[in-house]
Ligand code: SF4
């Protein structure tokens with residue numbers, strides 16, 4: 001009974017938290033981009049324009065829900081749901097802190113410590129593409145279909161290096177559980193570096209971050225929705241809250257991927273050289289680990305925005321070329337070297 | 347002739363993108379931090395590239411052509427004589443003037459022997475060309491500095507005489523009256539006369555300037571004729 005309540009609280013907390021972060025990210029994205037382009041961005045609603053996402057949400061909710069006459073009704077309405085659902089559920093297996101001890105009960109700051117957590121995230125990430133493809137197909141619109149097709153073509157070129165770079169991480173840590181991976185990143189590596197994944201898998205991290213941008217459909221790999229080429233790609237025909245789900249799902253995806261980066265490569269909730277659990281009380285340690293984890297994640301979220309407003313979009317064939325001719329061979333090499341090192345050291 | 351296409355060989359660093367992306371990130375970050383710091387400053391017009399319109403207003407030229415006003419002279423008498431020259435000059439046909447005689451005992455209110463009994467400008471049609479101002483023989487109608495002319499009803503956009511006079515009072519109170527017109531050069535371009543006039547002026551009014559003018563009369567004259575040419 002108790003466990004159920006705790007699990008429920010964790011689920012509700014992480015849901016509201018991701019929603020909050022995703023909402024906030026839309027604001028950060030708009031104001032951050034504005035500052036980079038010497039503009040000011042939305043600064044009228046509330047202090048610093050912070051209520052802008054709220055206003056946008058209200059607008060999206062109150063707008064008329066239009067399904068185009070020639071669209072495939074079922075696929076059209078299924079698209080956004082299939083896109084947003086995996087995005088929302090993917091965070092379940094990613095930790096958001098170490099543990100909290102309340103009344104002698106240990107609460108792990110993670111919704112579910114699944115022992116194949118890794119595969120779960122990858123599988124759900126691939127699921128999201130169905131949402132895009134179905135939405136694009138169901139809209140019965142040239143641009144939407146183009147967006148959907150681009151998404152599939154992009155998927156087959158980045159999903160392989162994505163998986164391979166993750167596999168190298170699994171080789172290093174010898175486990176699929178994201179919590180265990182986070183736990184072993186304590187301490188130092190080679191005596192002077194923090195024991196973080198990035199120092200063991202530098203190439204793997206670069207491969208991962210590049211493919212993660214493709215996974216999240218972010219610039220420079222935002223081909224499915226390339227505004228300047230195919231109107232808005234797969235969500236050209238969408239409006240009101242259906243569009244809202246697509247846009248929102250993108251930010252939730254970003255948050256999940258950023259958290260994954262932190263978990264795998266940046267020592268999760270560990271600070272370099274400092275063991276927080278030694279001098280903090282059980283409750284304050286839980287909160288501190290949550291904050292450290294979140295701050296690291298926030299940096300990567302910001303990096304998503306930052307890169308978006310710096311880099312132009314890759315051309316369609318360039319993405320394929322990059323995926324097949326550069327990323328996959330590199331990922332294989334990385335995997336091989338990792339396997340070799342492990343063989344030699346064990 | 348078409349330019350031959352020179353295919354640039356990219357270096358290794360350029361071909362792996364990453365380093366170039368880092369360079370780009372540095373550039374955007376510079377802009378970001380600069381604008382971020384500026385936007386935290388207090389006061390209007392903080393970010394140099396942005397004018398936050400209702401709070402920040404750009405200074406406008408004194409000869410700006412905004413909402414019209416009907417001017418009074420220094421003794422507070424209406425200058426307009428109701429001749430209708432402005433209505434004739436107006437390309438948009440938006441001025442309606444009716445000439446009238448001042449009522450008994452009210453002659454002191456008007457500068458001329460006649461006055462405009464009715465004077466309306468349809469601001470919905472006005473194109474702010476300023477022809478009315480040029481046509482007026484008395485300098486009675488002028489285009490002011492006001493440019494926020496939106497109204498909720500169309501009727502409110504048709505300015506009557508009271509409103510036009512009120513515009514003048516407001517501009518006077520805010521010190522936004524137009525500077526006196528520069529002398530219009532006489533047609534035919536009597537260059538010497540014009541130049542002399544300008545050159546003479548400082549001699550008559552300002553002792554200090556006159557010395558300067560005397561020392562460099564040639565240059566002064568040249569300048570004057572130049573400005574004159576620009577005007578014409
Ligand atoms: S404003 Fe000037 S031109 Fe127009 S009626 Fe009056 S005096 Fe004549």
Ligand code: SF4
Nearest residue numbers: 436472473475476478
């Ligand atoms: S500014 Fe031009 S259009 Fe407007 S009232 Fe004067 S003459 Fe007519």
